[in-house]
Amino acid sequence: MRIPGGFDALFRQITPIVLLGVLFAVVCEPWVPGAAWLKAHLGEEAVLRGCVALLGCYVLILWGESLRLNTILTGVLQAFREFDTRGKGANGGAAAPRNPKARLEAARLLVAALRSDDPAIRATSRHNLARLAGEDLGDDPDAWQRWLQREERGV
Numbered sequence: 001m002r003i004p005g006g007f008d009a010l011f012r013q014i015t016p017i018v019l020l021g022v023l024f025a026v027v028c029e030p031w032v033p034g035a036a037w038l039k040a041h042l043g044e045e046a047v048l049r050g051c052v053a054l055l056g057c058y059v060l061i062l063w064g065e066s067l068r069l070n071t072i073l074t075g076v077l078q079a080f081r082e083f084d085t086r087g088k089g090a091n092g093g094a095a096a097p098r099n100p101k102a103r104l105e106a107a108r109l110l111v112a113a114l115r116s117d118d119p120a121i122r123a124t125s126r127h128n129l130a131r132l133a134g135e136d137l138g139d140d141p142d143a144w145q146r147w148l149q150r151e152e153r154g155v
Helices: 005-027 035-042 046-086 100-113 119-133 141-154
Strands: none
Touching: 005 046, 035 046, 046 100, 100 119, 100 141
């Protein structure tokens, strides 16, 4: 299952805010609005239990994300290994890997890396995208994104 990029970005942005909120709730528990009501109805450690539950959920989400990234990166490495093993195609371009989904997942990551602030990452990503595509579309991530969309429609 592919999670939309917007969710990933939002998750990365709100993580520090949530963690600061948990820290604030634990440290400033006596002054948290509604703390007296929570203690009266849910027990003395209600805020602390809520914070632990929230952190437990975050750990589970991060664990799931690490499994997803591991799968993606394994596919990327497999696509490159297949490319290196099979070499160039008859027309001088890249030979299509046996697993086109792994090739597309690799391309998605490389297109995202083209937007990096680091010039070395952009150059390496462009080089590897050109190897996967069999053509060089330059430094423009949007051109590569259009290529990727065409390839995804073909699979």
